Amino acid sequence: MAANLGAHEVMELHEVLSDTVTGINTVQLYGEHCKDPQLKSLLNKxxxxxxxEYNNMVSAIxxxxxxxxVPYRANTNFSPTYGLRSPSPTTPNPSAKQVDDQDVASALMGIHKTGASKRMMASLECANPELRRMLIQGAINCADQAYDVWQYMNSRGYYQVPTMQQNTTNTMINMYQPMGFTS
Known part of the structure; x- marks a missing residue:
């Protein structure tokens, strides 16, 4: 297989696989702090x-x-809550013993965001179309996993969605208009 991969591909794969190992190890550590059964179930899934996915990548190379x-199947039956609802002040925990479900969910979200970014960036360095496709699907999988975590966080008030006044939103969105094409 090595003869079918360029130097950039090998280095990017190394970055993706190394990040994936760290992500798996981190999720295992945080899993011990889960108290909410719904979060624990999501984390285990x-x-x-x-x-x-890691084993499939290693097997492939x-x-x-x-x-x-294999695509990750995110929950698509969710209605987000928009607006800020008295967000609590946030500070770091004085010790690991104080890690709670919000910390676990936030860490899981960060792992998936990083994984999506690394996989997409790696795909842009690929000459091998099958490897490129695998990395792009991996980025989509991470994004979908992050969305599942986001839904959990939003439903608990951990990840609130600020909004703007409607006239500000409309002004910003309506400033973009279709381009007229001339031949």
Whole structure:
């Protein structure tokens, strides 16, 4: 397989796989702090998916064959809550013993955001179309996992969505107009 990969691809794969190992290890550490059964279930579902995806990537590069990456299925039946509802002040925890569900969810969100960014950036360095496709699907998977975590956080008030006055929103959105094409 190495003969079919360029230097950039190998280095980017190294970055993605190294980040994935760190993500899996971090999720395992944070999992011990979960108290909410819904968050624990989500964390375990995502940890299993992360391990499977990691194993598929390692298998693909070691066995000279890229398989279609399995898509993550995010919950699509969710109505977000918009607006700020008395957000609490945030400070770092004085000790790891004080890590709570909000910290766990925030860490999980960060892991998926980083994973999506790294995979997409790596895909842009690929000459091998199958590797490129696998990394792009991996970026989509991370984005979908982040969205599942975001839904949990939004429903608990941990990740609120600030809004602007409607006239400000309308002004900003309406300033962009279609371009007229001339031949």
């Amino acid at each position: 995502q940890l299993d998916f992360m391990v499977d 070691n066995q000279a064959g890229f398989q279609e990456a």
